[in-house]
Amino acid sequence: MRPDSLRAALLAAPLALLVLLGALVPLGALVWRGTAETEVAPALPRTLRVLRQWDGTGLPDDMAFEALAADLAALRAAGPAGAEAMGRAAERLAADVPALREVLPGTAERAAETRTTRAAAILVADPAWGEAESWVALRRAGAGVSGFHLLAAAGLRVTAEGGLEDSRQGPHARAILARGLGAAALAVLGCLLLAWPLARWIAEASPRRAAALAALTLLPLFAGEAARVAGWAALLEAGPGAALLATTVGLLPLMVLPIALVLRRAGPRLPRAAAALGLPPRKVFWRIRLPLARQGIAVGCALVFAQALGGFIAPGLLDPGASLTAGALAAAARAGDWGQAGALAAWLLLPVLPAAFLLRRGMRG
Known part of the structure; x- marks a missing residue:
């Protein structure tokens, strides 16, 4: 490369890099949002840590129920901020299991009034936690990265067995x-x-x-x-x-x-x-x-x-x-x-x- 061409390329490089970063960085950040799971993990961190050790068959052990009770108690104690975090988590979980939109806040309220053990309190609060599908949806929604939003935009959802099916908004999406x-x-x-x-x-x-x-x-x-x-x-x-x-x-x-x-x-x-x-x-x-x-x-x-x-x-x-x-x-x-x-x-x-x-x-x- 001739010296003049090299000098021109070096002078233009910062501007080209600025234009490239200005286009790719915001677009990359937006696409990243489409693959990141950010709704459930901040609200239920203890539960998700326990569920990482669960093999996905049957129901998780009592530690998961106790962790869920502790997370829900912490959200209730956090006041409006906790209620907002719980609402976001409930909306995300409802995309996989619609009943969980009401189950999560309802469980938090009723479990606090139950004076039995924490595991029993969760089951008494709502029998939905006696279904493996609810726990599978919770663990999947707590993953760092998933294809949930990409599938939802195309009107699809992952079933509890790992297959694909139409979501409620499938044809419209x-x-x-x-x-x-x-x-x-x-x-x-x-x-x-x-x-x-x-x-x-x-x-x-x-x-x-x-x-x-x-x-x-x-x-x-x-x-x-x-x-x-x-x-x-x-x-x-x-x-x-x-x-x-x-x-x-x-x-x-x-x-x-x-x-x-x-x-x-x-x-x-x-x-x-x-x-x-x-x-x-x-x-x-x-x-x-x-x-x-x-x-x-x-x-x-x-x-x-x-x-x-x-x-x-x-x-x-x-x-x-x-x-x-x-x-x-x-x-x-x-x-x-x-x-x-x-x-x-x-x-x-x-x-x-x-x-x-x-x-x-x-x-x-």
């Missing part, structure tokens, strides 16, 4: 994921159909006119997404069609410019020569123009798809009732449910990986 992917795919298709004539116009225009048209194409990006969508909201009634249209028009520059650049670099000579030789316009398009533009189409589709998956501002403003994945992610983050938000972010990242591969292939030509 999968419908949200499907709508998010479907909306992104429709945005790509809409952008592609609208971009082709504009890209050809830019590619075949004079340099001055092409520069002016490219600048006009970029105006939606300069306006900002919030202002652009608010303008569409004033013109259209709220609904899925309005949200899709606003998203498509906003992302149109990301499709137009890559296709226009590729077509302009290829030049118009080959299509014109094919037409002059008598090739019908339809075959000129399929055999000449489309193959020439495939690199720009690949780049444009990858960019639009990745951006459309995360475009929750448009659906949120134009269709508040829309159940899209990115909108659910934003709602979970606002509610402080970082486990669900992280899981949805992970599911959104999965289809972006093929898009990134397509972008890489398109950039290499």
Whole structure:
């Protein structure tokens, strides 16, 4: 490497590292939340320590019952903070065993009033603790890392036997994921159909006119997404069609410019020569123009798809009732449910990986 190139690389390295860290660190933290179990362990630490020695068959020994009684007593003594921790643990356990949403706080209250031994007090307080499923769910929820949130975002749950089954929200959760992917795919298709004539116009225009048209194409990006969508909201009634249209028009520059650049670099000579030789316009398009533009189409589709998956501002403003994945992610983050938000972010990242591969292939030509 020449000294000038090395010096330029060293000067750019801190900025590149800053940009990389700024993108990867928050995203990695969010995805980590989707795999971490943080609800039960802070509330029931003694119980989980004992359950680590349990083989999972039958019921645990009396030490587990006594540890649960001690943890529940400590939560009651902690006042509002303990009640909040108990509520979070109960909600998490209820995802595996719905009855535990009421069992955990009820057991804490009734066990304190029982004057027999602690193990018997837990069983008397609620017979749910006489079921192995409850203890299995408790031990699983206390693990440091699990796939619970990822499975829940896809509408699945782990059974006591270790298999998978639909959760109560299974169809709804999968419908949200499907709508998010479907909306992104429709945005790509809409952008592609609208971009082709504009890209050809830019590619075949004079340099001055092409520069002016490219600048006009970029105006939606300069306006900002919030202002652009608010303008569409004033013109259209709220609904899925309005949200899709606003998203498509906003992302149109990301499709137009890559296709226009590729077509302009290829030049118009080959299509014109094919037409002059008598090739019908339809075959000129399929055999000449489309193959020439495939690199720009690949780049444009990858960019639009990745951006459309995360475009929750448009659906949120134009269709508040829309159940899209990115909108659910934003709602979970606002509610402080970082486990669900992280899981949805992970599911959104999965289809972006093929898009990134397509972008890489398109950039290499």
